[in-house]
Amino acid sequence: MPELPDVEYFRIYAQSTCLHQKIETVNTEENRVFKMPADDIGRNLVGNSFKSAGRIGKYLFLKINTGMSLVLHFGMTGYLKYYWGKDSEPDYSPLIIKFDNGYNLAYINIRKLGRVLITDDVEDFSKKKELGPDAMSLDEDEFVKILQKSRGYLKTTLMNQKKIAGLGNVYTDEILYQMGLSPKMKMEDVKNGDIEEIYKKMNKVLTTAINRRANPEEFPENYLIRRRSPGSECGICDGKIGRITVGGRSTYFCEKHQGNGR
DNA sequence: CACACTGTTCGCTC
């Protein structure tokens, strides 16, 4: 679930709920998502407040008034929940932040593939992670340059966070489906003019997803995300949706209009 | 029960 649009939704969610409120306590439970001692994370938060919420790719940064930032990555199953502190705690919450207004923010992660840490410099952090430019903020020229020097599958290239930060399996499939390109398309077979089109489609798909709060049910009916299962009817032509493995990821596509690339 | 599902990382290959 958490690709760029989902994390952007978490960013807006955090921004509209928990900025400028004093953090009273922080509860942590032993969990491999912590990339530094949980006590250090608590020490950086208690008594302080969040002053802004930023995002690069699939990473969310909650800036603290001390200048430090809480870094949250959601892996495959993570999300945030802001709830009244007297209500029961959500399950699978390695981190719960309690504010002095009586509300809590829980970082929930069932499958433990996310990460939580504190950084003193977001720029520096993303440099260390070798994150590419965010998919929503890079311009077309930059995008073209990045794709032109890549090889291998188009799909794998788009999903590579070191090239472009933010696209994951679901939205990459969506872009290829809407472009009518084969999921097995190799970079050397992508025509130059197509790269600009892929850029525009990427923007359109991401913007649509963000506007619909990354909730598949709210997407236009003909989107692949509404029919990601083998045998479904294609929303674009009269073909059927198939499933194959590309670059080690399960890939959904229309067997008819995405046949052989273009 | 075997496998699907999501993203990143590590170690190997070219």
Add this chain to the structure above:
DNA sequence: CGAGCGAACAGTGT
């Protein structure tokens, strides 16, 4: 040496 590739990682749901 850098880019690409595939397996491994966790754990719940089907």
